[in-house]
Amino acid sequence: MEDTQVYYVDVLLPLHLPGTYTYRVPQEYNGEVQVGARVVVQFGAKNSRMYSAVVRRIHQETPQWKSKYIMAVLDTEPIVTERQMEFWEWMGRYYMCSPGDVMAVALPAGLKLASESAVAIHPDFSGELSSLTKYELMVVQLLTDHPVMRVVDISRAIGIQKIMPLIRGMIEREIVVMDEELRQRFTPRKAAYVRLNDTLLSQQQAADSSPNLGEQPDSQLKALFDDLERKKRVKQVEVLMQFLQLSHFGKEPVAKRELPQGSALQTLVKNGVLLVEERIESRLKDYSDAETTDPRSIVLNDEQQAAFSALHSPLSTHLLHGVTSSGKTEVYIKMIDEVVRDGHQALFLLPEIALTAQIINRLRKYFGNRVGVYHSRFSASERTEVWHRTLRGDYQVLLGARSAVFLPFKDLKLIIVDEEHDNSYKQFEPSPRYHARDAALYLARLWDARTVLGSATPSVETYWNAENGKYGLATITKRYGGYSLPKVECIDMKEAHRQKMAKGHFSVQLLEAIKDALDNKRQVILFQNRRGFSLRLECDDCHEVPHCVHCDVSLVYHKASNSLRCHYCGYSIPVPQECPACHSTHLKMTGVGTERIEEDLQILFPEASVARMDLDSTLQKNQYLEILSDFEHRRIDILVGTQMVTKGLDFERVSVVGIVNADNIINYPSFRSFERAFQQMTQVSGRAGRHGSGGRVIIQTYNPHHQVIANVMDNDYQGLYEEQIQERRVFRYPPFYRLIEITLKHRDADLLNSAADWMAMQLRGAFAGRVLGPEYPLVSRIRGLYLKQITLRFERTEPIADAKRVIRQIGDDLTKQDGHSGITLIYDVDPS
């Protein structure tokens, strides 16, 4: 019987809005609308815009206001689960933003189709038109004439209202893509492949019974080898041999990047021996055929075994504190295996995408195609696909950077937060400014799952929780395989320069260590936490330093682009020939970044292959993967980088790690600066000598007696912790207090000041001495907006939910005042 009742839905929109909005369900959709599925609704001024909204609740309560009808139903099945929506709501409350803000970040772009979304023909679309419907054909034709169009404009042009379901279908079949994806520099995965010239191949295959070249005297290939050898083309012979090995004697094409790049390869191609062709590489690789190893075959050593047992205490959260290369990953794999064998799911979080490459392989070795990977460097369509597959329950192990906490889990029983101390877990922009470790702990509560926080250098907060019995503690004190931790040396750079024991930015000791490593065919990692070539250009006569016009920072010199650039807003100018203030031509560079270190090393070690990994060198998709793969396959001898090189990487042949300037790291202005300096230096040190060969770490500093450096040299986490926890208590920081930081922004400094003063006064009225500020932050203007900060601190034991409501109320009151309406307010809960 037809359902003729009147239904309403409360929906969530991916917008900065306080709550849900109610729409009426047209009768034709009765029974089709589901909680967690998307519907199309109009929203905004004059109802001009359409959005995909997620249904939060279906009911029959007639709303106070006349409500509009939903326009269409996009999904017949939920794409968001009930628990996910609860998670969004918690996140909105805790981090002082709206569930819509959370939804906007949580859903992959591919699921947020709106009338304002621009779409284009999918770069991989085959052009096959026969399977398209009439309207789909019209869309394709339109987009052929106008490469990028907004959904509304398409709807107008072809004259249909229900455009979004149509476009959704075309997105799913990869006929069109959303522009967000194009803006992410979407490129179909094409790569150059090399194969053997067919004429050589057929001869070779005819004589394939024995792959030993020497026994095929009359093959053409053999003749070619003889010829090359006669002419002493050693390099070409080498390349060809390597190619034959990788291609299984010419049977399969080989990715060009796997062969030694250089003139030998070029000549072989030029002479028609090898042919190069472009091939499209599949997006999500299929691992169904891959052979897996039973995780039960891993044999833990005594310390690992003891840690593994300790992780099974009745507590739901544990800290696994194991030194670098102690084999924490193997312990995680054992934990995951238990969960997977019982049919449940595990989530494995990593702070940095660059790290996933290695861990993916280690997890796939044991769990094959049950591993799903999700992170922000994936294109929108890849992320949407992983989302759908997770919903279908295809994966039992989910691996990703912080956004993986938003996946639609089915049966989550274990969460691993590797490198839990890492600051990359905190999202800075946009809101929600969440910390993925803390969010994971809440997620675990929702699912009644266990959590393992792992680190060689735990955060002070986590260690404190473990010390106080809130978390269980498991410890591994030795490296796996009996290898020792690297020997850490500290070089006083002031002395080094005085005694002429330094060349530029490098001490003689560091240079000798590098040379030694290279001579022994070992690899080197150098850490410098600033990117660019030099940090400032300074006039030698009047000391003028070029600044950004939009931000209160000096511009950084980038040699590759020969420009001065702002690291806050991207503003860039050509390098001036003379001082803009006094026209002097005596401009000097001060402070060094990774680009400079890379260049200097290349000059000092011309034979070595030097590469750099920082934000600038990894802008393009997959570039970081190529660098890591080159390093792994030893096509790179020395890797220079920012904190990207400090983390988690497990490379066998790294024997030397250099920290070019420890002072930059230690002097970072934050209550966490010493903690973080210890973590970064210990972590990067941990990359050395992981598989024997006696690693060496050299720290260069102008402040050799600093306590933190002593802690790093002695691998004294405990010492660092005792000192820090004491300071935190005295100076009222976490874990004893919770901080909430409020940033106010406005173009007009006077208006900003009056708003900040008003807000601080109101907050003092409510919270008295818990309010600090307002004050200008270190960088007091960014992108043309002045900034002021007010910080609140609450004792850990105080109820905070009410305080947050009061704070938001004061904030809302502020922005409603006539003079202050243009103020932007940012709340950062647990700032780091």
Ligand code: ADP
């Ligand atoms: P961590 O994550 O603690 O820094 P890893 O898990 O990367 O250390 O371990 C360091 C190295 O030791 C890795 O190459 C790993 O494969 C190896 N390893 C650790 N535990 C075992 C084990 N039980 N059996 C075999 N190899 C192990």
Ligand code: ZN
């Ligand atoms: Zn000057």
Ligand code: ZN
């Ligand atoms: Zn700027």
